[in-house]
Amino acid sequence: MSTLEAFRKETRDWLEENCPQSMRTPMGENEEPWGGKNPTWTNPDSKVWLDNMASRGWTAPTWPKEYGGGGLSKAEAKILAEELRAIKARPALMSFGIWMLGPALLEFASEEQKLKYLPQIVRGEIRWCQGYSEPGAGSDLAGLQTSAEDKGDHYLVNGQKIWTSYANYADWIFCLVRTDKSVKHNGISFLLIDMETKGVETRPIKLISGSSPFCETFLTDVTVPKENLVGELNKGWTIAKRLLQHEREMISGMGLGGSSSGSGGKPENLAKKYSGEKDGKVADAALRDTITRHKMDGHGFLLTLQRSAAETKAGQNTGAASSMFKYYGTELNKRRFEILLETMGTNGLGWEGDQFSQAELDTTRSWLRSKGNSIEGGTTEVQLNIIAKRVLGLPD
Amino acid sequence: MALVLNEEQTLLNETAAQFFQEQVPISNLRKLRDDNDAFGIDRNIWKECANLGFAGVLISETYGGSSFGPIGLGLILEQSGKTLSATPFVSTVLLCGTAIQLAGNSTQRQEYLPAIAAGERICALALEERAHHNPTHIETTAIQTENGFTLNGTKTFVLDGHIADQLIVAARTSGATTDQHGITLFLVPAKSDGVSIERMQMADSRNAAKVTLTNVTVSDADVLGSVDGGSDVLDPVLDMGRIGLAAETLGLIQEVFDQTVAYLKERKQFGEVIGSFQALKHRAATMFAEIEVCRSIVLEALSALEEQRNDVPHLASLAKAKLGEVSRLVTNEGLQMHGGVGMTDEFDLGLFMKRARVAAATLGDANFHRDRYATLSNY
Structure with a gap:
């Protein structure tokens, strides 16, 4: 048996044992597994399923093991996806951390940051949202004004973000902030902010469909440790x-x-x-x-x-x-x-x-x-x- | 889906590109038109196409073909579309060659296929009877006689009809005018008694003819395939033609688009190149997206032919409809973006536009193929 065939068999057996039966049915309303610090588990099996998958790093199958990922090759990840499809498994975790922030951290973050944030994302412990657009910066995203002032040991952030998806449920926000006002694209930095910090407020926006998947997020004199800067100062546009x-x-x-x-x-x-x-x-x-x-x-x-x-x-x-x-x-x-x-x-x-x-x-x-x-x-x-x-x- | 070319195909593509650009540039078509050339194609060029294996692309090596297969066919046609090369490819190779290959008995194959592959015989499919493609509307009659059949009727838009050595005529042997069953294909030499052929001068300066059959007698041995079973042969034959035309159209679209984008970068008005104006940029970007989709569809249809899949009819209709629509978009937009110069006969854009419309109408326009696609999809 080739290594890949062995992997397929082992995966199939493991899924058989570890994917609860109710997780092999179509996902009902309000059952989306977004995780986070204050998760809602309409179905307790969702939590079991997430923990099982996370224990193998399979919520992020191709991320390196040292950051909590599955460490799978592309071929193995494909097999995992096929086997998951075969049993009609629900996603164990839905996460902007996995889809968006994680890949950026893998590419641009420091070793320390990777070790701190990536394993939390894999386990679904922190729910992230994205702070990009601003009322005055939509299509012209690089015109953003939210500022992060250098205060020696920290940044002081002031501004307003809009269209922050599910910010009202998120624990942390990854943000584009202006760190240099004299230039446009080269004055933007990429900052991670704990939404429990004083001065962070968020308000859902009701859309024409009647639902509120997006929010406005207000940042007023928010203190952010300098170690939360990802990549180089003023090089955030590349990451964005x-x-x-x-x-x-x-x-x-x-x-x-x-x-x-x-x-x-x-x-x-x-x-x-x-x-x-x-x-x-x-x-x-x-x-x-x-x-x-x-x-x-x-x-x-x-x-x-x-x-x-x-x-x-x-x-x-x-x-x-x-x-x-x-x-x-x-x-x-x-x-x-x-x-x-x-x-x-x-x-x-x-x-x-x-x-x-x-x-x-x-x-x-x-x-x-x-x-x-x-x-x-x-x-x-x-x-x-x-x-x-x-x-x-x-x-x- | 075989979407990436192998080494042999890449080589064929380069050979075809070079051949059509050097030997059959647009000036070739222009000259045929301006000289009012009675033949409408350059026969020497067709002979050279045959020497390169193009004419025998779908014919097996047993009968002197090159067996490049459908993907190879698509590459050749795409390149020929870029220079509007006037050849009897559709009539002789795609339609008649395929029909004989599919339905011919060994005598018929032996007689026709090597001659087609060698570029020595031009064949034409006499099918259409009205202004719109309708392969089951056949009023032309074939009445059984003691030794064969007598044919009567009128055919229109017979591609290369007036220069053909050989006709394949679709005639009704039973059933009502629009029945699918009851159509029979006959091999009729163009010089037969009772066959009258008049050239139809089309806008694209390519060949078509009206064929009138008056008491034309043929023998039982001239039946191609089975009596009453012509539609079973015509379906795959026409799909081959449709996909081939889509491949040719892809080349045409790409060429017009490339020329248009080049013009946008060069033409200055108000002190700026017009390609810097967003009104034109967005339309160009939209066309780019549509052309990418067209390319994917053509490649998939050719792959389906190559793999002899059962979704060929579906993809043939998808390709013919979509490429027809996008060729209209790109030639119209190309002309508009070129401004007045695009309206002049001296400029090539008009030639591309005329060919695009005739190719779109040939073997079913976009309306025909959307209807067929829906029917094949059970709605």
Whole structure:
């Protein structure tokens, strides 16, 4: 038996023993395992599952073992992912620490910082949020004003962050702060701040969908130890860009219409249900064509993601940057929800109450939520600027 | 999905690029057009294509082909699309060659395939009868006689019809006008009695013809495949043609886009290169994204052919529809971004636009293929 086959068998056996049965069912509402200092475990098995996975470092399978990760090779991590899929396991941990901050720390942080923060992230003990945008710095992120003044042994931070996802539940925030006002990009630093520090306040923002996944975070005379600076002073923009790249890749996956709640199912099936069927076809020819245009673009987009992966594996430059995926994927997702609405008619426009099914109500809310896809993580316009400049070489 | 080229394919791609750029540049098509060339293609060039193995790309080595296979075919067509090379590739190689290879008996294969691979015989598929592609709408009749059949009917938009040595005619042997069953394919020499061929001058300066069949007699031995079973042959043959046209269109799109981006970097107005204006940048970036998607689709469709997968029809329709739409976008935007110069005949953009539209209409436009894609997807 090859080493990889042995690994697969060992993994399968371990999962069989350590993944609770209830963790092999679709995740219910409010069951997302975000961890943190004050976690809510609607289902106690979620906690067991997280601890089991974390004990092997498998919440971050490819991170080095000395930082609490699984220390797996890419091939082993792929096997782990396959075996998890095979038993329909829920994610053991959902975490901005794993998806965004961790990779940046691995690349830019000091040894001391890695040893301090990464194992906590792996175990889901600290819930992180991202402090990037500000009321006056959206697309022009590098125009941010939140300042960190050098006070000898600490920084004094003042300013306001916005669109901080789940900041009201987060324990720590990774922040971009201005440490030099005389220059733009080269005056930004990357700072880690404990949200329990005096002067940190956060307030949820109610969105058009009715939910509040984002917050405003106010920083007033917040004292931050100097050891919380990641990377060099005034070199935070490099880290920020890398993080944004991870974020874009995460968001672009939405264009494929994942299985998350409220994704609404296949438009063609809904079209048959809501607007009728004739000879096995969607009866409304115009709607059928609209759906097909969208499906074709989605099909082509999926093939492009696969091609990009194959080219990367073969060591070729893909040419198609993450910006193209972010742009195309989010525009597709927005279109998908518009089509779902068109397909479901007034049933896709319910707001609340017993007259609508849960799936119908979810569609309305998800449609509204999808509008943010082409804004968050860099707007569509910013992505197009990046393609024009970096790929096509068009001048400023 | 075989998305990364191997060494042999890379070499073929380079050979094809060099050949079309040097031997069959756009000026070649322009000259054929301006000279009102009766033949509409350069036969010597087609012979050279054959010498390089291009004409026999889908034909097995047993019959003198080069067996580069569908991926190789795609590479050749993409390169030919960049220079708008006028060749009988679609008619002879993609359509008729495939039909004979799939449905021909050993005598028919032996007679036609080596001649096609050698670039010595041009064949044309006489299928369409109306302005829109409809492979099951066949009014042309084939009435059984004692020794064979008598054909009557009119065919339109027969690619390379007026220069073909050989026609493959789709005629109805049974059923109603639009039935899928009851269509039969016949091998008919172009010079047969009762065959009248008139050239159709298309906007893209490429070859097409109207073919009228009046009491044309053929023998039983001229049936290609089975009587009444023509659609079973036509489906894979047409999909080969559609995917090939999509590959050609990909080359065309890429060339127009590259020229347009180059122009954006060079043309100055208001004291600045126009490529610095965001109104144009964003449209160029949008086109880039669409072209990336097109490339992925074409590669996947060619891979499906190569691997003989059962999703070939699906991908053929996806490719034909999407490439048709994007070729319209890129040629329209390319012309607009070039401004007045794009409107002149001297400039090549118009030639690309004309070819893009004819290629898009050939073997089913985007509407046809979206309908087919939906039907194949059971909705």
